[in-house]
Amino acid sequence: MILLWTVIGIPLGILGLLAFATTMVYLWIITPVVLGSFAYRSFFGGEFDVNWKTILLGVLIYTIFGIIPIVGWLAELILMLLTLGAVAKVKWEIAKEWR
């Protein structure tokens, strides 16, 4: 938003806002994947894995969280932030290689 106000930074501002919107949608999709893998490991032990069962479990738990007011929404928010942090770390690793 600050970049948009600088006029000269409008393209970067637009890019930033679009990237933010894209990240939000992406997070909404990927968070249950992360959650499911965590939950599956907690229930059944073993290594972290991602398969259709973990994803199904993740979506189920995420949906239940969405129904529970305040506490559930807070849990969703924390999970989204956790996933965002992980996504940012992976991206940062890639970006470091490109510098």
Add this chain to the structure above:
Amino acid sequence: MSFGRTLGVSLAASLLLALLVFIPQSGDAAELRAGNQPLIATGETVREDVYIAGGSVSSAGVVAADLIAAGGNVLVRGNVGADLAAAGGSVTVLGNVADDVRAVGGNLLLQGAIGGDAVLAGGQITVGGKIAGDLLVGGGTVRVDGPISGDVRIGGGDVYLNSVVSGNVEVYADQLTLGSGARIAGSLTYTAGKEAVMEEGAAVSGDTTFKKRERTVSVGGIVAIISLALIGTALAQLVSALLFGLVFRRYAVRLVETAAARPPLEVGRGLIVIIVLPIASMILLWTVIGIPLGILGLLAFATTMVYLWIITPVVLGSFAYRSFFGGEFDVNWKTILLGVLIYTIFGIIPIVGWLAELILMLLTLGAVAHLKWDEVSSSSSYFPLHQ
């Protein structure tokens, strides 16, 4: 629902709040009616203020207090005992209003008698009823036939005044016509593209002042605005390109090398991405279950377009610099500056320049997609648990 009606509903919704602000607030209770076709029926009398909103709003009964109406179509046939505020695609007032009227709409028709002032804004406005107070109008086409006891102020494109006005008249319009029934007791002051047309029988008792509307934007001004826009755009592009090109220099060089390795292949790849991504996203949106992925695809497409606009001059500059001075492909402030300069010049040249820009964008997009694909293919290296 037609576009006009949709526009009207949107307009009505957004203006309802604004109208409420202007409505004098009384301590009386208020009645709220909403729905697809909210109605105050014939023979019904409502004592308190009425807020009514919906697709097609009709008030045929009597409202003793204020009436605030918003909708695609608003029809007020019954009388209103106090103020009327209305907004909609089409607003028609056939009943009498004891006090002020404030109305906004695509088409506005006032046929009832108004006891106070009337403030109207819209595309096509017709005032046929008597107005006891002042009349203030802003609209595309404005026609006034009803007698006005106060002053008249009109701003519009085509204004036709054919009524008896007891006060002064002030008009700002492209064209003003005084009809045969026009009788202005006060003075007439108007600003227009040319002098008013006075039909036979039209009379102004006071002074008439005409001011020719000056051309506000000269050709030189337009050239200055375009030049400023071009310079501003180029500067914004330069700043963004410098940021990307210099911060991710290794990526930028790799991008240039990828684009240069097999240009026709990368252009083809870019063409496929630019066609397939939006179409696939739209198809996903239609499948309902794929809406999130469709939204993600469209957002990614929009992001890519802005990103391409920034990164294409970086690639172009590196190509051009190597062509002029030889050596290896490089990305630095000089190549980026050169790229933005050439890209801006291409933008000024019709057809050929735009075509060159398009090909360069497709080439860059192809290279970006190539590198992204390599990144995704080797992504397992970032997830050691999968190995």
